[in-house]
Amino acid sequence: MFGIHDLPLFILSGLLLNIMPGPDSLLIMTRSATQGWRAGVAATLGIGAGTMIHVLAAALGLSAILATSATAFMVVKYVGAAYILYMAIGLLRSKRTDPAVAVAIAPLPYAKIFAQGFLTNVLNPKVAVFFLAFVPQFIAHDAPGKALAFIVLGCIFNLNGMLWCTSLTLFTAQASARIKVSPGISLWLNRVTGGLFIWLGIKLALSKHH
Numbered sequence: 001m002f003g004i005h006d007l008p009l010f011i012l013s014g015l016l017l018n019i020m021p022g023p024d025s026l027l028i029m030t031r032s033a034t035q036g037w038r039a040g041v042a043a044t045l046g047i048g049a050g051t052m053i054h055v056l057a058a059a060l061g062l063s064a065i066l067a068t069s070a071t072a073f074m075v076v077k078y079v080g081a082a083y084i085l086y087m088a089i090g091l092l093r094s095k096r097t098d099p100a101v102a103v104a105i106a107p108l109p110y111a112k113i114f115a116q117g118f119l120t121n122v123l124n125p126k127v128a129v130f131f132l133a134f135v136p137q138f139i140a141h142d143a144p145g146k147a148l149a150f151i152v153l154g155c156i157f158n159l160n161g162m163l164w165c166t167s168l169t170l171f172t173a174q175a176s177a178r179i180k181v182s183p184g185i186s187l188w189l190n191r192v193t194g195g196l197f198i199w200l201g202i203k204l205a206l207s208k209h210h
Helices: 007-019 023-035 037-066 070-092 110-122 125-138 146-175 183-206
Strands: none
Touching (some): 007 125, 007 146, 007 183, 023 146, 037 146, 070 183
């Protein structure tokens, strides 16, 4: 459907990426622990809105490139494969680190927390680069509506991310303390995701254009 292939693998990859600790997770856990689950949900909604901006912008930009020729689409896919392999090497080389020291943060209105989550995500250029590199790997080169397929995959990724963030919000608020992923688990997630990216990059590089 929509020219999308390997959807289960895409969902699994997206889940691993969303679980990995990052600025978004830290913001959600901090707000949930200091102001309760409503503040965490506000941050989650802001992050989700920021992600959709990246999805739509990347889909429009990609559709402009794809309008030229199938060769341009293959170039995008190969450049994306190289970027995925680059990320994989960085993940596989990651080392165990100590959790960041928690910092007391003053309460904020929910609207400001939403804006904080939105800006934290939408102003991160690495998110846009990620979507341009990752999502095209799961779209067939002969898909009739590549931009639509891109948006569908982006929405699936964003939905998974928001479900994870909401679970993290509720768990953190219930525990009434900042939840930190242990260095060992963080390292394990990095290695698993890095290995998966290596496989994806090699699979793309060896695939043939029919």
